[in-house]
Amino acid sequence: MRFSSSVAGVLSLLCSQAVAFSLRGRDLESFIAAERAIALQGVLNNIGPDGSQVAGAGNYIIASPSKEDPDYFFTWTRDAALTMQMIVDEFIFGNTALEKYIDEYIKAQAILQTVSNPSGSLLPSGLGLGEPKYLANGQRFNGAWGRPQRDGPALRAIALMTYSDWLLRNGQSAKARNIVWPVISNDLSYVGQYWNQTGFDLWEEVQGSSFFTVQNQHRSLVQGTKLARDLRVTCTGCDQAPQVLCFLQSFWNGKYIVSNTNTNIARTGLDGNSILGPISVFDIDAYCDSLTFQPCNSKSLANFKAVVDSFRTAYSINAGIPKNQGVAVGRYTEDVYYNGNPWYLITTAAAEFLYDAVAQWRARHVLYVDETSLAFFKDLYPDVVVRQYNSGNYNSPFEQIMRAVLAYADSFVAVAEKYTPASGALAEQFNRDTGVPLSARDLTWSYAAFVTMAERRAGQYPRSWNTRQAAAPPATCSASSTPGVYAPATAAGAPNVTIACQINVIFNVNASTYFGENVYIVGNTTELGEWNADVLNTALALSAGGYSAERPLWSVNTFLPAGESISYKYARQENCGQPYLYETQNRTLTIPPCGGAAITVEDAWTGPVGTSGGC
Ligand SMILES: *[C@@H]1O[C@H](CO)[C@@H](O)[C@H](O)[C@H]1NC(C)=O
Ligand SMILES: *[C@@H]1O[C@H](CO)[C@@H](O)[C@H](O)[C@H]1NC(C)=O
Ligand SMILES: *[C@@H]1O[C@H](CO)[C@@H](O)[C@H](O)[C@H]1NC(C)=O
Ligand SMILES: *[C@@H]1O[C@H](CO)[C@@H](O)[C@H](O)[C@H]1NC(C)=O
Ligand SMILES: *[C@@H]1O[C@H](CO)[C@@H](O)[C@H](O)[C@H]1NC(C)=O
Numbered sequence: 001m002r003f004s005s006s007v008a009g010v011l012s013l014l015c016s017q018a019v020a021f022s023l024r025g026r027d028l029e030s031f032i033a034a035e036r037a038i039a040l041q042g043v044l045n046n047i048g049p050d051g052s053q054v055a056g057a058g059n060y061i062i063a064s065p066s067k068e069d070p071d072y073f074f075t076w077t078r079d080a081a082l083t084m085q086m087i088v089d090e091f092i093f094g095n096t097a098l099e100k101y102i103d104e105y106i107k108a109q110a111i112l113q114t115v116s117n118p119s120g121s122l123l124p125s126g127l128g129l130g131e132p133k134y135l136a137n138g139q140r141f142n143g144a145w146g147r148p149q150r151d152g153p154a155l156r157a158i159a160l161m162t163y164s165d166w167l168l169r170n171g172q173s174a175k176a177r178n179i180v181w182p183v184i185s186n187d188l189s190y191v192g193q194y195w196n197q198t199g200f201d202l203w204e205e206v207q208g209s210s211f212f213t214v215q216n217q218h219r220s221l222v223q224g225t226k227l228a229r230d231l232r233v234t235c236t237g238c239d240q241a242p243q244v245l246c247f248l249q250s251f252w253n254g255k256y257i258v259s260n261t262n263t264n265i266a267r268t269g270l271d272g273n274s275i276l277g278p279i280s281v282f283d284i285d286a287y288c289d290s291l292t293f294q295p296c297n298s299k300s301l302a303n304f305k306a307v308v309d310s311f312r313t314a315y316s317i318n319a320g321i322p323k324n325q326g327v328a329v330g331r332y333t334e335d336v337y338y339n340g341n342p343w344y345l346i347t348t349a350a351a352e353f354l355y356d357a358v359a360q361w362r363a364r365h366v367l368y369v370d371e372t373s374l375a376f377f378k379d380l381y382p383d384v385v386v387r388q389y390n391s392g393n394y395n396s397p398f399e400q401i402m403r404a405v406l407a408y409a410d411s412f413v414a415v416a417e418k419y420t421p422a423s424g425a426l427a428e429q430f431n432r433d434t435g436v437p438l439s440a441r442d443l444t445w446s447y448a449a450f451v452t453m454a455e456r457r458a459g460q461y462p463r464s465w466n467t468r469q470a471a472a473p474p475a476t477c478s479a480s481s482t483p484g485v486y487a488p489a490t491a492a493g494a495p496n497v498t499i500a501c502q503i504n505v506i507f508n509v510n511a512s513t514y515f516g517e518n519v520y521i522v523g524n525t526t527e528l529g530e531w532n533a534d535v536l537n538t539a540l541a542l543s544a545g546g547y548s549a550e551r552p553l554w555s556v557n558t559f560l561p562a563g564e565s566i567s568y569k570y571a572r573q574e575n576c577g578q579p580y581l582y583e584t585q586n587r588t589l590t591i592p593p594c595g596g597a598a599i600t601v602e603d604a605w606t607g608p609v610g611t612s613g614g615c
Helices: 005-021 027-045 076-093 096-112 151-169 173-193 211-231 238-251 273-280 298-313 345-363 375-381 397-418 445-455 524-529
Strands: 074-076 133-137 207-210 366-369 387-390 501-508 517-523 553-561 564-574 587-590 601-605
Touching: 005 238, 027 076, 027 397, 027 445, 074 076, 076 096, 076 151, 076 397, 076 445, 096 151, 096 173, 151 173, 173 211, 207 211, 211 238, 211 273, 273 298, 273 345, 273 601, 298 375, 345 366, 345 445, 345 587, 375 397, 375 517, 387 397, 397 445, 501 517, 517 524, 524 553
Parallel strands: 501 601
Antiparallel strands: 074 133, 366 387, 501 553, 517 564, 564 587
């Protein structure tokens, strides 16, 4: 059972009246109350091993129960961390039953940090921490993927630091210091060492620098500085915070935030990325002119308008909605995944962003409207001018503006409500033309995002992460990095891995393939799936990114244990389930000893030619 019969009763009552009352304030209130409970339960149902929707999963937060079209039955470090942040906040707000999920997460993540994977390993230099996802049982995932993704370690550290701060204030500093901090420390080391290198964005498509990633990296280092001081431990990597903040400013192009830089994709850069970022670094104590791009910041507001407006004309379900009302919001208008649709989690994030901003203005008792933010406010309160608005009574312009922004926020929730089925189930997306849910069902992140939105609307704010004390950026930004210190978090349950060293190995193979065929490498190590291409996701997948008429190149850039001799061969498969075809010969390779430079292996396919499949 996904939810109690009383909740179901409220909901079916609601649905029978939805047409008549869908946009009325009281009705939205009861929708949010019912859906918040469904959403929290939806999250718990997707957490292994006991969650009702994820039988067979280990102790991990699974992205969705969907195993095909699309297969999301994995644990992503980012999705899991954002979900855990919500669980930690709910726990701190009073839902004490959730603590067991936090304890299990700490242990499971300590173990996961030590799992060697295609991005590398924990030792000696932390590279494995950038791996985006793992099998539902916590084993490495060898499929071709956009890796590394550098937001995961920052987000996991943030969730664990928020909990550690609670431990500290509740007489459990020893647990925070001895058990949780070693997990956090690995992640902050990773951030400090690699923030200035490119990686894949949160949508796993663009290799470059992602605003969302950099914004959360900065938060993690500032929060880490404070927590390390409180726990009397050393934060390796936290010294990079001012440089990260300096770099963060470069995403602003004078009009809006360009979400992906250091890349040359053909897009405007307007992306839900830059709405999700500000809400995940929201600090109720922050000043709106903080360089951290808080929701109440003028640049964040101008960007919010630019991103939301880009979707007004992108989807037919948004047609005719006036500018002072919310619309369905997706990832970016050039999106082609499932034909490009609005996402529940981004539509509710738009509401959360606005609730956050109002909370910050009310906490500061002042709103400064400037040239940058003027257009945002004009849509909602046409009389607005560039000036300082001090808080006042119910009829004051300040309060009128606050109410206009809150009504605007509610209207985004009403859009999400309109396209939520009667059961309350939240998939990943809803159709741009019909509003019908699609892609992965019961998406954990959709549910978590609904809960955090409902928290902010209800006036529940996480404690400050110390934005006011964040060190100012240097006058000139420079490229930099602090070498990390990595160790398995054994006190939290990690195995005491001692793999001393891995070597970066690039396999290039010339293999002429038919459209739809894929090429893998198998061999006698766990990294290469122990010869077994048939076990889903264990053979290491190669990428055809460099394939051309001149050279039929398949390639993979990976890490293998230093000093070992391995035996391997390539395999190919039509992508509709035909048997694998293997090379006839076994190849051997000796990996250089520890400390050796990266090597590139050049091979040419020998063996059966593939088929055009015809599927
Ligand atoms: C590294 O930092 C410098 C200085 O902020 C910046 O110009 C550069 O684009 C950054 N590169 C990456 C990949 O983060
Ligand atoms: C882990 O292994 C290292 C190296 O063998 C050893 O020095 C250390 O004491 C071990 N730690 C634990 C907690 O067993
Ligand atoms: C893998 O094959 C190589 C080459 O035959 C051999 O030297 C090595 O011992 C094998 N490794 C394992 C784990 O069997
Ligand atoms: C390659 O190695 C596999 C696994 O050890 C073995 O079964 C197979 O016979 C070998 N093939 C050749 C051609 O040596
Ligand atoms: C792969 O193809 C390229 C381009 O045709 C060629 O230069 C290279 O020698 C080939 N590599 C091997 C190992 O055959």
